[in-house]
Amino acid sequence: MELKVGDDFKCPEGHKATVVWISEDEKVIAVKCPKKHLKKVVKRAGAMERIYDNNMVFLIEI
Numbered sequence: 001m002e003l004k005v006g007d008d009f010k011c012p013e014g015h016k017a018t019v020v021w022i023s024e025d026e027k028v029i030a031v032k033c034p035k036k037h038l039k040k041v042v043k044r045a046g047a048m049e050r051i052y053d054n055n056m057v058f059l060i061e062i
């Protein structure tokens with residue numbers, strides 16, 4: 001597989017993300033996804049509230 005920084009790659013949730021880093025042995029890459037992802041669920045005033053974050057970076061073994 002020949003990946004370069006800047007290439008498109010799917011994030012773990014299937015969005016179109018961008019490769020931002022590749023390890024020296026090319027076994028791990030980091031992809032940055034501009035879409036929203038569920039970060040955590042917190043309980044507030046008795047209700048569960050979902051906290052989302054975007055521009056997350058994922059490490060993926062390839």
Ligand SMILES: [Zn+2]
Nearest residue numbers: 011015033035
């Ligand atoms: Zn994503």
